[in-house]
Every structure is written in C-alpha cells, then in structure tokens.
Amino acid sequence: MQQRSIASAAISVIHGAGLEGTRLRDVARAAHVTTGAVTHYFDGKEAVLEAALEEVVRRTLQRLGRGRHKPPKDVETFVAQACAHLPVDEASQMEWRVWLAFWGKAIADDRLRAIHRRYYEAFVEHVAHVLRALKPNTSSREALLTADAVIATLDGVGVRAILEPEHWPSKRQRQTATALLVPLLREFEGAKKV
Amino acid sequence: MQQRSIASAAISVIHGAGLEGTRLRDVARAAHVTTGAVTHYFDGKEAVLEAALEEVVRRTLQRLGRGRHKPPKDVETFVAQACAHLPVDEASQMEWRVWLAFWGKAIADDRLRAIHRRYYEAFVEHVAHVLRALKPNTSSREALLTADAVIATLDGVGVRAILEPEHWPSKRQRQTATALLVPLLREFEGAKKV
DNA sequence: TTTTTAAAATAATCACCGTTATGCCAAAAA
DNA sequence: TTTTTGGCATAACGGTGATTATTTTAAAAA
Numbered sequence: 114m115q116q117r118s119i120a121s122a123a124i125s126v127i128h129g130a131g132l133e134g135t136r137l138r139d140v141a142r143a144a145h146v147t148t149g150a151v152t153h154y155f156d157g158k159e160a161v162l163e164a165a166l167e168e169v170v171r172r173t174l175q176r177l178g179r180g181r182h183k184p185p186k187d188v189e190t191f192v193a194q195a196c197a198h199l200p201v202d203e204a205s206q207m208e209w210r211v212w213l214a215f216w217g218k219a220i221a222d223d224r225l226r227a228i229h230r231r232y233y234e235a236f237v238e239h240v241a242h243v244l245r246a247l248k249p250n251t252s253s254r255e256a257l258l259t260a261d262a263v264i265a266t267l268d269g270v271g272v273r274a275i276l277e278p279e280h281w282p283s284k285r286q287r288q289t290a291t292a293l294l295v296p297l298l299r300e301f302e303g304a305k306k307v
Numbered sequence: 308m309q310q311r312s313i314a315s316a317a318i319s320v321i322h323g324a325g326l327e328g329t330r331l332r333d334v335a336r337a338a339h340v341t342t343g344a345v346t347h348y349f350d351g352k353e354a355v356l357e358a359a360l361e362e363v364v365r366r367t368l369q370r371l372g373r374g375r376h377k378p379p380k381d382v383e384t385f386v387a388q389a390c391a392h393l394p395v396d397e398a399s400q401m402e403w404r405v406w407l408a409f410w411g412k413a414i415a416d417d418r419l420r421a422i423h424r425r426y427y428e429a430f431v432e433h434v435a436h437v438l439r440a441l442k443p444n445t446s447s448r449e450a451l452l453t454a455d456a457v458i459a460t461l462d463g464v465g466v467r468a469i470l471e472p473e474h475w476p477s478k479r480q481r482q483t484a485t486a487l488l489v490p491l492l493r494e495f496e497g498a499k500k501v
Numbered sequence: 502t503t504t505t506t507a508a509a510a511t512a513a514t515c516a517c518c519g520t521t522a523t524g525c526c527a528a529a530a531a
Numbered sequence: 532t533t534t535t536t537g538g539c540a541t542a543a544c545g546g547t548g549a550t551t552a553t554t555t556t557a558a559a560a561a
Contacts, residue, residue, distance in 0.1 A: 226470065266463055272459075289452065
C-alpha cells in the first residue's frame with residue numbers, strides 16, 4: 114500500500130517540478146519516507162515514474178466509471194459531461210499536467226506508450242458507449258469515429274489550457290469544446306433541430 | 308549560420324532519442340562538429356534545446372506563410388488545407404514529435420512557455436485570417452473562437468497520431484479531423500446546404 | 502611574412518543524482 | 532526473553548554527462 118502513496122507523491126512532484134526536475138529524493142520526501150523506502154518498493158526511478166503514470170490513469174478511469182450511471186439523453190448534457198474532463202479545476206489540472214508530461218517521454222519509450230494505448234482504448238470505449246445512449250441505433254463504426262473526434266476535442270482544448278493556463282479559464286475551455294462538440298453531435302444525431 | 312545547423316541537428320536527435328535521451332555530444336556529432344563548437348555557439352544545453360524549439364516553430368510558421376496566397380473559398384478545401392498540418396508525412400511527423408516533446412518541459416519552464424505562446428498566437432491569427440476568406444463578414448470574436456476550435460482539432464488528432472502512429476495512418480487522421488471540422492465550419496458559414 | 506584574432510577540437514573537471522551497501526529498529530516468531 | 536525477519540533509514544559510491552579550460556588550427560589583418 115506504500116507503493117500507492119509513493120506513486121501519488123511522485124505525481125505531485127512531477128506536477129510541481131516537471132518530469133526532468135523530478136528527483137527521487139523529492140519523491141521520497143513528499144511521501145514522508147526516504148529514498149531507501151522508495152528503492153525498496155520499486156526497481157528504480159523508471160519504475161516509480163511508470164507507477165505515477167499508471168496512478169493517473171487509474172484515477173481518471175475511475176472518475177469515468179462513476180459517470181457511467183447517468184448516460185446523457187441530449188446533446189447539451191453530453192457536452193456538459195464531456196467538459197467535466199477538461200482541466201477546469203485544481204485536481205484535474207494536476208492530472209492533466211502529469212499526463213501531458215509523459216507524452217514526450219512516451220515517444221521514445223515503448224512501455225509508456227503501451228500505457229497510453231490502454232488508456233485511450235478504455236476512454237474510446239467509454240465515450241462510444243455513452244454515444245450509444247444518445248443515439249441507440251448507431252453502427253459501431255460511426256460510434257467509434259465520433260468517439261475519436263470527441264477525445265481529440267478534449268485533448269486539443271486540454272493541451273492548450275495546460276500550456277496557457279492564464280489565458281484559458283474554464284469558461285473559454287468550455288466555449289471552445291462546445292463550439293466543436295455541438296455541431297459534431299447534431300450531425301451524429303442526424304436530426305438537426307435548428 | 309552554424310547555430311541553425313546545430314539547432315537542426317538537435318531536432319533530429321530529439322526526434323530519435325526523445326528529450327531526455329538527448330546528449331550534447333550526440334547533437335554535436337549529428338551536426339558534424341564537437342561539443343566545443345556547440346558550447347562555443349550556445350550558452351549551454353538549455354540554450355541549444357530552446358534553439359531547437361525555435362527552429363521547429365520557424366519551419367512551421369514558414370510553411371503557413373507559403374499557404375497564405377491560396378485562401379480557400381469553400382469548406383472542403385479549407386479542411387484539406389488544415390489536414391495538411393497533421394503529422395501525415397515524415398517531415399511533419401518529425402516536427403510534431405519534437406514540438407510535443409517540449410510540451411512536458413514547457414510546463415515547468417517559463418521561457419519555453421513563452422515560445423509556445425508566441426507560436427499559438429501566430430497560428431491563431433493565421434487561421435482566423437483564412438476563416439475570414441471563407442466568410443468575409445465575420446466578427447473578430449467569432450473568427451477567433453472558431454480558430455481556437457480548428458487548432459484544438461489539429462492538436463487533438465495530432466497528439467493521438469504521434470502517440471499511436473501504427474493505428475493512426477494519415478487516412479484516419481483526416482477522417483477524424485474532417486468529422487470535427489466540417490460540421491463546425493458549416494455552422495460557422497451559417498448556410499447549411501444539407 | 503608575421504601577427505593577431507577567432508573558431509573549434511581536445512582534454513580535464515565537477516556536480517548531480519541514481520544506485521548500492523550497510524546498519525538499525527520494531528514487530529513477530531520461537 | 533531471545534531470535535529472527537523484513538521494512539526502512541543513513542550514508543557512501545560511482546557513472547554520466549554538462550561545463551570549463553587549454554590547445555590547436557585556420558583565417559584575416561598588419
């Protein structure tokens with residue numbers, strides 16, 4: 114159970130110092146242990162970072178799971194739910210920053226790429242599932258394509274919001290995401306009521 | 308003029324090894340010089356990396372500049388032009404990978420963040436300009452909002468394509484981007500001709 | 502041609518940080 | 532109580548790579 118708390122500590126260090134600025138000592142200190150404990154539980158720094166990424170994925174997917182019981186019946190609530198995944202508050206901002214920090218590292222690291230792949234797979238599946246609630250008789254292909262589009266929207270807006278937080282308050286994030294998602298989903302629904 | 312070639316060398320090293328795996332020696336070797344030359348022209352590693360990022364920005368904006376003379380008159384050609392900015396070929400893939408590699412680092416680095424901000428500023432301005440060609444009487448506000456949405460689309464699809472290149476051939480990239488952009492731009496145009 | 506200055510190579514240094522080794526302490530087993 | 536085991540702290544080690552210093556080479560000026 115210590116592993117979890119060390120991984121969480123790593124997340125907050127990465128959040129504050131970036132991946133490159135993350136030293137094992139600081140992770141240990143943030144977890145209220147010493148480097149001895151860290152190396153006791155992990156095979157090395159890489160393993161610690163990997164665990165941190167996995168922890169972020171876990172949290173995000175868990176949050177998705179909680180939303181599974183209220184499938185949206187109309188476009189507006191769908192968009193509102195989708196926007197909740199943007200970096201609009203402290204907690205999600207932290208996860209976004211860490212998630213984004215690993216993108217660059219994942220480019221040259223098969224192991225991390227695999228984690229990303231798994232995450233997106235689950236995310237796509239979730240969005241496609243929710244889309245089917247919006248339009249019951251949808252081809253799998255159409256649902257998946259639209260899910261990709263929804264996720265691209267969130268990633269695109271999220272990245273921008275993380276890189277320019279002072280210019281991207283939650284309102285602007287929602288506005289931009291809405292501008293993309295509403296027309297997309299109207300098209301998806303088929304019925305365009307002005 | 309050596310600075311340029313060292314920066315370019317840095318780009319290709321980052322492309323191959325990722326930011327963390329980039330050693331100054333390798334950059335020097337790729338530029339056919341030694342570390343002595345590198346440190347002669349730059350104040351240190353940070354400066355070299357910063358120059359690499361600037362070089363990527365330069366190339367991208369230059370490419371944008373070339374497209375400035377053929378403003379699209381309809382949605383289809385606009386989308387086609389936009390999709391040309393996705394990582395659909397070797398060259399643009401390299402630039403995307405490097406660009407993306409710096410996102411994580413920029414989180415904790417004001418200097419790099421400033422570069423990103425400048426780039427997006429120019430990019431937004433360009434897209435908004437092109438949008439005005441599509442719909443002459445557009446409010447500045449509407450054009451900027453739509454430009455943000457277009458850029459978010461490209462970033463969102465681009466990220467995915469970089470992280471999962473084997474699953475995101477150019478065709479899928481275009482498909483996803485089109486699914487988002489066409490409805491968005493029809494809405495933007497105002498006139499929806501089915 | 503000599504002198505001078507700049508460009509870049511080569512070689513040495515130095516700091517940083519991950520890793521490894523050792524030792525201690527507490528809790529469970531004997 | 533003694534013994535033992537495992538969880539962790541402390542501290543020393545060592546590699547890696549950036550930085551700095553020195554030297555060589557080449558080009559330009561005198």
